[in-house]
Amino acid sequence: MLCTQHKLKGPSDDELSTFAVLRRVYIERDEVKQIASILQRGDRIHLFRVGSLIFHAIGQLLPSQMANFHSATAIFPVGYEATRIYWSTRVPNKRCRYRCRISEDDGRPLFEVRVLEHGMEDLQYRDPTPEGIWDRVVEQVAKLREESSMLKLFTEHIKGEEMYGLTIHAVMRITESLPGVENCQNYQFRYGRHPLMELPLMINPTGCARSEPKVPTHCKRPHTLNSTSVSKAYQSTFTGELNTPYSKQFVHSKSSQYRRLKTEWKNNVYLARSRIQGLGLYAAKDLEKHTMVIEYIGTVIRNEVANRREKIYESQNRGIYMFRINNEQVIDATLTGGPARYVNHSCAPNCVAEVVTFDKEDKIIIISSRRIPKGEELTYDYQFDFEDDQHKIPCHCGAWNCRKWMN
Ligand SMILES: [Zn+2]
Ligand SMILES: [Zn+2]
Incomplete structure (x- = not known):
């Protein structure tokens, strides 16, 4: 279509008369990249939620942690945080929030879940594996349901890594792009490395990452460029x-x-x-x-x-x-x-x-x-x-x- 100034005198086959597209149009959005940027922004205003899982932080892994911080099916970044909304172990037919975290304990991953339930004291679970926690939770929920003669819960389908959100596709694509994860020997990569993650923290010439309250920082000892390092x-x-x-x-x-x-x-x-x-x-x-x-x-x-x-x-x-x-x-x-x-x-x-x-x-x-x-x-x-x-x-x-x- 041409503007009025350039409009051709007579009718022409080369000129469109309408912008309508009479076929299916696919728009490729890089959703994982968008999610990655949402997850790592400390001051984000968007909530990233998949079903009953709300994400807070993706965390990161250091070279020495790669060997121990994964299974065959999931990578366990230190600082990972998500909230799972799931059945209460105390009140039948009620749901509550399970705040899931991964931290480090003596070179090994430590899984911690805090149960936040309205009008009740918080419960705490700790275990070296996500299954260790979620098997216990699910067992208690199943027992409570049985006692109140509710529909049976099929516990064998509930996996700890899944409850943590670590096997959700968008999350896996991000964990698989964390720097250095190719050293996770036993992990089966599903997507391979994508350059999705930008630096988790602002880096500056002092070598000290800016400490952001919502993002774990591993920088404790700031240093400056040495005179010897300027050739x-x-x-x-x-x-x-x-x-x-x-x-x-x-x-x-x-x-x-x-x-x-x-x-x-x-x-x-x-x-x-x-x-x-x-x-x-x-x-x-x-x-x-x-x-x-x-x-x-x-x-x-x-x-x-x-x-x-x-x-x-x-x-x-x-x-x-x-x-x-x-x-x-x-x-x-x-x-x-x-x-x-x-x-x-x-x-x-x-x-x-x-x-x-x-x-x-x-x-x-x-x-x-x-x-x-x-x-x-x-x-x-x-x-x-x-x-x-x-x-x-x-x-x-x-x-x-x-x-x-x-x-
Ligand atoms: Zn024109
Ligand atoms: Zn480089």
């Missing part, structure tokens, strides 16, 4: 103290490039929803290799101040953005930082973070390490120190050589 090769000086003519010229061109960056960076980047996590910074134009893209701006503070601030920010539930320059100094971009703090980590980055000295002040500049076409997301390698299982942060950069963990 010496990237460090250069702009003080102009080098002697050879070539170096002088090189230094001059670099310092003028830095001066230009002060006004030019706005033309280099734009902020948008990241393909990796949260917000990301993208190339606003084609960037040549070795271009100074943007400065990591913030307040330069000493270690002690950084540690104090980190605690304050944590208590305020803020995303912490800090970048270590050297052994004594840290750039704090949490409150005063520019958009450079939104550059995400990648295992195959297109930029490097370089510590440079300009007019005797240390600056951190994000520099392209290869040619970057317009519209590509900017990344650099955060180079976190290797951490033990307790402090692992999953990586979702999607690079072919992704290390799966950021530390």
Whole structure:
């Protein structure tokens, strides 16, 4: 159909006269992806309910937990939480809420169910398996029904993992996409890995995940990028103290490039929803290799101040953005930082973070390490120190050589 201005003079076979579609149209919605995003958002407003099951949190698994936290038919993520609405064990023909949780006890999964029933005290069940709990519940319900001569309950069809919601298809597709689950040796994958789960927590250059009240966080010991992890090769000086003519010229061109960056960076980047996590910074134009893209701006503070601030920010539930320059100094971009703090980590980055000295002040500049076409997301390698299982942060950069963990 054409607008009035472009309307053809006479009737034409090429022009539609109506937008009606006289056939069945299928719209493919990625429902599991939608559910995954609902499940991991701490401040979500939507309720995810399948039949008599209400989901609260999907949880996560650390590398050391993979071996023990699964059966052949289900994965048991620590922090998983759902409410099952089921028959009461105390009042015949009444239903109540069973709040199901998975936590860890001495390297093994611990299943806990709290029974919430109106006008009654909460009941608690604990067991190393979901069957251990639900067999007991179902048995008591069956007995109560028998006593009040109600219809018999067919207990053999009720499975603990199912009551927990762990075998529901949408949930299984999400648990099967949790980072590292391919190490669950005895588990029979039904859907295989899908890159559905974004990072469960906001990750920032201090390496500390933001602690969200509704999402379990495994980050207890924040750390900052070490001076040793910023490769010496990237460090250069702009003080102009080098002697050879070539170096002088090189230094001059670099310092003028830095001066230009002060006004030019706005033309280099734009902020948008990241393909990796949260917000990301993208190339606003084609960037040549070795271009100074943007400065990591913030307040330069000493270690002690950084540690104090980190605690304050944590208590305020803020995303912490800090970048270590050297052994004594840290750039704090949490409150005063520019958009450079939104550059995400990648295992195959297109930029490097370089510590440079300009007019005797240390600056951190994000520099392209290869040619970057317009519209590509900017990344650099955060180079976190290797951490033990307790402090692992999953990586979702999607690079072919992704290390799966950021530390
Ligand atoms: Zn037109
Ligand atoms: Zn990665």
